[in-house]
Amino acid sequence: MRLIVNGEHCQTECSTLEQLIAQQELNPDSVVAEVNREIVKKQNRAAFRLKNEDRVELVRFVGGG
Amino acid sequence: MADTLKIGQMEFASRLFTGTGKFSTPSHIPKVLEKSGSEMITVALRRVDRQGKQNNILDYIPETVTLLPNTSGARTAEEAVRIAEIARAAGCGDLVKIEVIRDMTHLLPDNAETVKATRMLADRGFTPLPYMTPDPPAAKALEKAGAAAVMPLGSPIGSNRGLENKEMIAIIIEASRVPVVVDAGIGRPSHAAEAMEMGADAVLVNTAIATSADPAGMAEAFSLAVRAGRKAFLNRMPEALDSASASSPLTGFLDECHDVL
Numbered sequence: 001m002r003l004i005v006n007g008e009h010c011q012t013e014c015s016t017l018e019q020l021i022a023q024q025e026l027n028p029d030s031v032v033a034e035v036n037r038e039i040v041k042k043q044n045r046a047a048f049r050l051k052n053e054d055r056v057e058l059v060r061f062v063g064g065g
Numbered sequence: 066m067a068d069t070l071k072i073g074q075m076e077f078a079s080r081l082f083t084g085t086g087k088f089s090t091p092s093h094i095p096k097v098l099e100k101s102g103s104e105m106i107t108v109a110l111r112r113v114d115r116q117g118k119q120n121n122i123l124d125y126i127p128e129t130v131t132l133l134p135n136t137s138g139a140r141t142a143e144e145a146v147r148i149a150e151i152a153r154a155a156g157c158g159d160l161v162k163i164e165v166i167r168d169m170t171h172l173l174p175d176n177a178e179t180v181k182a183t184r185m186l187a188d189r190g191f192t193p194l195p196y197m198t199p200d201p202p203a204a205k206a207l208e209k210a211g212a213a214a215v216m217p218l219g220s221p222i223g224s225n226r227g228l229e230n231k232e233m234i235a236i237i238i239e240a241s242r243v244p245v246v247v248d249a250g251i252g253r254p255s256h257a258a259e260a261m262e263m264g265a266d267a268v269l270v271n272t273a274i275a276t277s278a279d280p281a282g283m284a285e286a287f288s289l290a291v292r293a294g295r296k297a298f299l300n301r302m303p304e305a306l307d308s309a310s311a312s313s314p315l316t317g318f319l320d321e322c323h324d325v326l
Binding site for chain 2 (some may be wrong): 006007024026027028032033034037039041057058059060061062063064065
């Protein structure tokens with residue numbers, strides 16, 4: 001399946017949002033996910049099935065003033 | 066009675082807000098928070114870097130400190146709302162520092178878009194703290210739009226030039242019904258003290274602490290300056306005068322006896 005993750009095309013075998021986030025080397029609790037501009041709550045990630053060409057944004061807190 | 070700062074429904078003993086940007090390593094942050102006594106700290110949101118190493122900034126911030134997520138990167142009110150919603154989904158609460166910037170040279174906030182973002186976010190139940198270019202009518206418009214505080218800049222962000230907009234900030238403080246937090250450009254503790262002496266309710270300092278030789282030591286210096294400035298404001302400083310006014314009695318030391326010598 002092809003996704004657009006953080007603006008970049010990528011090929012993935014992940015079928016749920018939870019799996020996609022688990023692939024990142026970070027604490028899943030520190031990430032907020034949007035799919036097609038809708039925020040997906042943490043408790044819904046496991047059930048959230050990704051579709052071809054979904055636009056996924058994975059965002060987290062960084063330093064800032 | 067304790068001199069606390071009220072922002073929306075929250076109360077703070079410290080009038081020094083800090084930021085998490087520009088530290089050489091986030092490991093400075095816990096000590097900075099301890100030494101500054103700061104109870105509110107800003108954070109930003111960015112896309113996960115899928116290759117880079119992943120420090121979680123929140124791991125360095127004690128739970129007793131209130132997070133103030135900013136909307137940096139937003140160029141429009143709509144983008145600011147989207148970023149604020151993401152921050153809230155991350156469990157940040159309702160506070161948000163609105164930052165809407167289109168001018169990439171001076172990084173001055175776009176006040177018109179900021180007013181719009183403030184209204185949109187207030188309607189969505191946020192407690193908006195808009196960062197603004199110091200224009201008194203815009204400050205009133207932000208207040209009307211639902212700002213819980215206004216955050217005029219002293220001078221351009223990261224410039225360390227102090228209160229270049231002192232006159233406008235003084236007018237904003239005079240007219241504002243919500244707290245005024247001077248944010249940006251505060252490069253020295255004396256700048257922070259000056260803002261507090263003028264009657265600012267708080268200051269936000271990031272660059273000057275984060276890029277100093279010893280961030281924790283500088284955090285303490287700013288904490289002292291903010292408290293000094295606040296105390297001076299509360300105790301009403303005397304006016305500046307054009308002529309001298311002696312502090313010691315003006316009569317001769319013992320007696321006037323010029324003819325002895």
